[in-house]
Amino acid sequence: MNTRIAVLIFCAAGAWAGTPEMPRYRWENFTTENGLPDNHVFQVKVDGARVWAATENGLALYQNGRWKVYGTQDGLAHRAVLFVDADPRTGDVWAATMGGLSRFSAGRFDNYTQLNSGLPNDVVYGVAVQGDAVWVATAAGGGRLDVKTGQWRHFNERNTPMYEIWTYAVAAGAEKVYYAVWGGGVLEYDVKTGRWKDYNDPDGETEIVLLKDQGLIHEITTSVSWAEKDHVLWVATYFGASRYDGRYWKNFLEKDSGLPSNFLNQVKAVDGTRAWFATDKGLAYYDGTNWAVYRPALDSHAPEMMVRDAQGAVTRVPVDTAPAHHYILGLDFQGDDLWVATAHGLSHGIRIKPKEAGNK
Numbered sequence: 585m586n587t588r589i590a591v592l593i594f595c596a597a598g599a600w601a602g603t604p605e606m607p608r609y610r611w612e613n614f615t616t617e618n619g620l621p622d623n624h625v626f627q628v629k630v631d632g633a634r635v636w637a638a639t640e641n642g643l644a645l646y647q648n649g650r651w652k653v654y655g656t657q658d659g660l661a662h663r664a665v666l667f668v669d670a671d672p673r674t675g676d677v678w679a680a681t682m683g684g685l686s687r688f689s690a691g692r693f694d695n696y697t698q699l700n701s702g703l704p705n706d707v708v709y710g711v712a713v714q715g716d717a718v719w720v721a722t723a724a725g726g727g728r729l730d731v732k733t734g735q736w737r738h739f740n741e742r743n744t745p746m747y748e749i750w751t752y753a754v755a756a757g758a759e760k761v762y763y764a765v766w767g768g769g770v771l772e773y774d775v776k777t778g779r780w781k782d783y784n785d786p787d788g789e790t791e792i793v794l795l796k797d798q799g800l801i802h803e804i805t806t807s808v809s810w811a812e813k814d815h816v817l818w819v820a821t822y823f824g825a826s827r828y829d830g831r832y833w834k835n836f837l838e839k840d841s842g843l844p845s846n847f848l849n850q851v852k853a854v855d856g857t858r859a860w861f862a863t864d865k866g867l868a869y870y871d872g873t874n875w876a877v878y879r880p881a882l883d884s885h886a887p888e889m890m891v892r893d894a895q896g897a898v899t900r901v902p903v904d905t906a907p908a909h910h911y912i913l914g915l916d917f918q919g920d921d922l923w924v925a926t927a928h929g930l931s932h933g934i935r936i937k938p939k940e941a942g943n944k
Contacts, residue, residue, distance in 0.1 A: 603891045603899040606876040607869065609922065609933035611887075611905035619651030620644055625925035627850075627914035629677075631670035635923055636677060637930050638665035638914075643679050643688075644930075659693030661686045661706075667753075671713045678718055680708035685720055685729075696729070702736025703727060710764075714756035721751035726763050726771075739763075739773075745782040746771055752805065753850075757812040764805035770819055783828070793824075793837065801826045801835040807850040807862075814856025820848035825861060842875020842892035843868055850914045860922075862912035867924055878903075878933070879910040907931040 615623050622641035629636045637644040642655040643665045654660050662683025669678050677688040684697040684706045696703045705724035712719045718729040725740035740749050748768030755762045761773040769784040786799040793801065802823035809818040819826040824846045825836040838846050845865035852860045857872035866879030866888075875892040887906035891899045908929030915924045922933035 603897075603901065604871075604874040604893050605938065606871065606874060606891050606901075607920075608889065608901070608903070608936040609878065609905075610936055611878075611907055612932040612934060613908040613929050614646075614651075614932070615908065615929040619646070619653075620930060621653045621655070623928045625913065625927075625930045626665065627667045628916050628923045628925045628930060629668040629670055630916040630918040630923055631672075631675070631677070634670075635918070636668045636670070637925065638668045638679065640664050643668065643677075643686075654688070654693075659686075659695070661693070661695040661697065666708065667710045669711045669713050676713075678711045678713060680711040680720065682707055684708065685711065685718075701734075702729075702738070704736075704738050704740070709751065710753040712754045712756035712761070714758070714761065717756070719754045719756045719761060721754040721763060723750055725749040726751045726754060739771075739780075744771060744780040753807045755808045755810045757810045759812060760810055760817075762808040762810055762817060764808045764819070766805065767803050768805075769800050769803050770805055770808060770817070772817075793835070797833050797835050799833050800828075801837075806848060809851050809853040809859065811853040811856045816853070816856035818851045818853045818859050820851035820861065822847050824848070825851060825859075827859075829856065836870070842870065842877065842890075844877045844879070849912065852915050852917070854917075860915055862914055862924075864911050866910050867907055867912045867915065878907055879912075880906045880908075882910060907933070 614620050621644055622639040624640040625637050627638040635646040641663050642653050645652045656663050662681035664682040665679050667680040679686040684695050685708050687694045697706050704727040705722035707723040708720050710721035716731045720727045728737045748765050750766040751763045752766045753764040759775055763771040765771055772781045783800050785803045787794045802821040804822045807820040815830055817828045827834040836843055845863040847864040848861055850862040859870055861868040866877045869876045873894050877890045879888055881888040887903045889901040889903045907924050908931045909926035911927035913925045920935035924931040
């Protein structure tokens with residue numbers, strides 16, 4: 585019998601008490617039946633007590649236990665909202681849509697498109713607020729809007745090392761800005777020097793990893809997350825994940841880590857050591873040593889939590905609830921809680937204290 589399978593069977597039989605202590609959650613799920621405008625949720629953004637859900641049929645706000653939905657009839661640029669960010673200073677909300685960039689401020693929408701502004705392309709995949717600058721990732725390169733002046737700058741193959749212009753995500757910090765470039769790796773912008781740098785897979789675009797930790801795991805990047813305090817970059821791709829501390833790369837694959845799949849939609853850093861991964865086969869958490877996976881089981885759909893320790897031993901931990909679906913598209917933090925966007929609903933993971941978990 586395969587050693588890994590044997591370990592899994594043994595642990596499932598009841599030897600889970602000695603496993604690493606990993607965060608546990610009680611999951612509360614939202615669908616169209618209890619307020620969402622659509623079950624396909626692309627991304628979620630926590631803004632204090634407000635939670636914004638980017639869905640295939642509008643922008644949804646959860647506040648004070650109730651949902652409010654904004655659509656094109658309210659001024660939203662397009663019904664399909666792919667990403668949301670919020671300005672912590674002003675409370676303004678920026679929505680990346682399939683038909684332009686929308687700004688929600690003082691109860692009204694203002695839209696930026698190719699026709700009425702300098703937006704690089706109306707298909708906007710990502711948006712990130714950085715002070716008075718709003719960065720966007722579009723199907724025709726990156727862009728930066730100066731909110732004070734209203735002026736745009738475009739970033740593409742003509743003024744950056746970008747050789748593919750399909751930018752899929754953007755993360756902006758005080759020191760660095762990172763783009764996930766579909767088929768073009770990662771692009772880094774140094775705020776202080778104004779210089780660009782690119783990171784690529786040393787194996788090229790091959791799906792076979794020849795050089796394990798020599799660089800970015802793959803060129804098809806889907807998400808970037810910058811842990812600014814620790815100066816660590818996390819990258820999600822369709823073929824695994826990468827961590828870069830400015831000197832060394834560390835790559836993660838399903839076959840040698842706790843990732844339930846190499847197909848990643850988003851990565852969200854806690855810090856330079858810990859991160860969460862949105863995959864097509866569940867939500868994964870890495871604490872720097874151990875892994876945990878949260879999902880409805882792929883076969884029975886029963887709530888499932890699995891823990892993998894540093895030696896590769898996998899344990900099934902008894903749980904009563906799970907995220908709404910195993911196909912995870914995005915997540916955000918609300919204190920110790922999680923909000924998770926899935927292909928069939930939005931999930932609120934309410935953190936269970938260790939004492940509560942022990943009483944289950």
